[in-house]
Amino acid sequence: MSSKPHSHAQWSSRLAFTLAAVGSSVGLGNIWKFPYMTGESGGGAFVLVYLICILLIGLPILMSEWLLGRLGQKNPISTMSHISARLKRSPAWVLIGVAGVLGAYLILSFYSVIGGWALAFIADAASGSFETLTSDTAGSLFGGLLGDPTTLLAWHSAFMLMVILVVAGGVAGGLERAAKILMPLLAVMLIVLVGYAATTDGFADAAAWLLTPDFSKLDKDGVLAAMGHAFFTLSLGMGIMMAYGSYLSDDVNIGRTALVVVVLDTVIALLAGLAIFPVVFSNGLDAAAGPGLIFQTLPLAFGRMPGGEVFGVVFFVLLVFAAWTSGISLLEPIVEWLEEKTPMSRVGSAWVAGIATWLLGIATILSFNLWSDVAPLGMFAKFEGMTIFDLLDYATSKLMLPLTGLATIVFVGWFMGRDEVRSQLNMSDSAFSLWSFVARYIAPIGVVVVFASSL
Numbered sequence: 279m280s281s282k283p284h285s286h287a288q289w290s291s292r293l294a295f296t297l298a299a300v301g302s303s304v305g306l307g308n309i310w311k312f313p314y315m316t317g318e319s320g321g322g323a324f325v326l327v328y329l330i331c332i333l334l335i336g337l338p339i340l341m342s343e344w345l346l347g348r349l350g351q352k353n354p355i356s357t358m359s360h361i362s363a364r365l366k367r368s369p370a371w372v373l374i375g376v377a378g379v380l381g382a383y384l385i386l387s388f389y390s391v392i393g394g395w396a397l398a399f400i401a402d403a404a405s406g407s408f409e410t411l412t413s414d415t416a417g418s419l420f421g422g423l424l425g426d427p428t429t430l431l432a433w434h435s436a437f438m439l440m441v442i443l444v445v446a447g448g449v450a451g452g453l454e455r456a457a458k459i460l461m462p463l464l465a466v467m468l469i470v471l472v473g474y475a476a477t478t479d480g481f482a483d484a485a486a487w488l489l490t491p492d493f494s495k496l497d498k499d500g501v502l503a504a505m506g507h508a509f510f511t512l513s514l515g516m517g518i519m520m521a522y523g524s525y526l527s528d529d530v531n532i533g534r535t536a537l538v539v540v541v542l543d544t545v546i547a548l549l550a551g552l553a554i555f556p557v558v559f560s561n562g563l564d565a566a567a568g569p570g571l572i573f574q575t576l577p578l579a580f581g582r583m584p585g586g587e588v589f590g591v592v593f594f595v596l597l598v599f600a601a602w603t604s605g606i607s608l609l610e611p612i613v614e615w616l617e618e619k620t621p622m623s624r625v626g627s628a629w630v631a632g633i634a635t636w637l638l639g640i641a642t643i644l645s646f647n648l649w650s651d652v653a654p655l656g657m658f659a660k661f662e663g664m665t666i667f668d669l670l671d672y673a674t675s676k677l678m679l680p681l682t683g684l685a686t687i688v689f690v691g692w693f694m695g696r697d698e699v700r701s702q703l704n705m706s707d708s709a710f711s712l713w714s715f716v717a718r719y720i721a722p723i724g725v726v727v728v729f730a731s732s733l
């Protein structure tokens with residue numbers, strides 16, 4: 279029953295598919311997380327390791343997830359059980375799908391809280407409160423928000439509701455169409471911000487700091503963070519891209535499309551870095567400020583640039599859109615799974631999954647205020663001082679995503695027939711040999727080495 283091929287609709291066009299994949303990958307990871315992790319890990323060396331991981335690990339795993347999805351034609355769990363049964367491989371490969379659903383749940387719980395921050399800043403931008411900020415008070419708006427659990431809860435609830443309504447209504451298509459206009463606009467806004475940043479006196483220093491690697495500033499944990507972020511930003515190790523691949527028609531060239539997604543995702547992240555760090559440097563702010571970094575620096579930039587009030591509102595609206603399309607892609611696999619495993623309808627599943635995620639999100643909210651001293655694994659030196667939010671981030675980006683991604687690429691590289699993979703990828707001989715070498719050796723060894731050195 280579960281092996282009916284082509285049991286669901288396919289993307290109307292290659293463009294629609296690419297947009298959905300870009301919608302999932304471009305999000306808070308690019309504009310919120312990448313800059314603050316770069317700031318915490320000392321700049322250029324982190325960026326370089328991240329770029330290498332994107333190219334040698336992220337790109338081949340993205341292609342692997344798509345080709346598995348296209349072969350399996352089902353949700354990630356059924357896809358893995360179907361393909362491994364057909365190839366007479368261990369049923370344990372299904373764990374790739376199971377880990378994905380769990381990871382999506384954990385990530386969405388904190389992703390929604392940060393999406394809520396972005397919503398709160400639309401209101402702040404509109405009320406003109408950016409204009410009075412100075413270098414000394416740059417963090418005041420964000421600090422006020424973080425210290426107020428009730429307001430955080432209200433915005434987290436609003437963001438989660440936006441995600442649930444779209445997933446329950448199955449109207450993601452409308453949002454993808456909106457994304458066709460909004461994603462390019464987000465890129466334009468980032469370019470406007472980089473333009474402003476270029477007028478500040480910190481620009482040259484910031485650009486040099488971002489682009490010149492200084493390996494004395496990067497420790498092993500920073501390398502693991504860079505690798506984990508390559509998975510996070512491309513939405514890998516979550517079954518999400520596998521689910522998307524199941525809608526992919528046979529004539530789409532996986533390699534070329536993956537390259538488009540990877541390049542767009544990377545360009546957006548680098549633009550965000552180029553927009554933010556000059557403001558940090560020219561105002562003497564702390565690059566290692568952590569998760570609040572963009573919420574402390576961008577308001578300052580908007581407060582000073584001509585037309586900043588309008589630009590500020592537009593920017594945070596676009597950021598919410600980018601977060602929304604990613605949030606939807608995170609709830610989708612959980613809902614699909616509930617729909618299939620329980621008698622619940624799609625609408626019921628969306629509400630149950632959404633409310634369960636919302637509840638866990640409360641722990642992240644409290645990590646920034648009432649529970650900021652609570653370190654559940656503090657008895658282990660490695661996790662000392664880590665809040666619940668820190669642990670959720672660690673468990674997903676630094677453990678679950680890389681491990682699931684590793685399993686995926688090992689499966690495709692070592693346990694599938696070469697001819698089948700080859701016909702899916704439809705590449706020239708030399709391109710396929712290169713791909714195979716990276717997929718069988720470079721990517722898996724890379725993940726294992728980074729892991730082993732940090733543990």
Ligand code: PFF
Nearest residue numbers: 303305306307510511513516
């Ligand atoms: N890739 C998204 C971002 O960079 O914001 C976040 C994300 C979406 C992570 C989906 C993981 C995922 F499965």
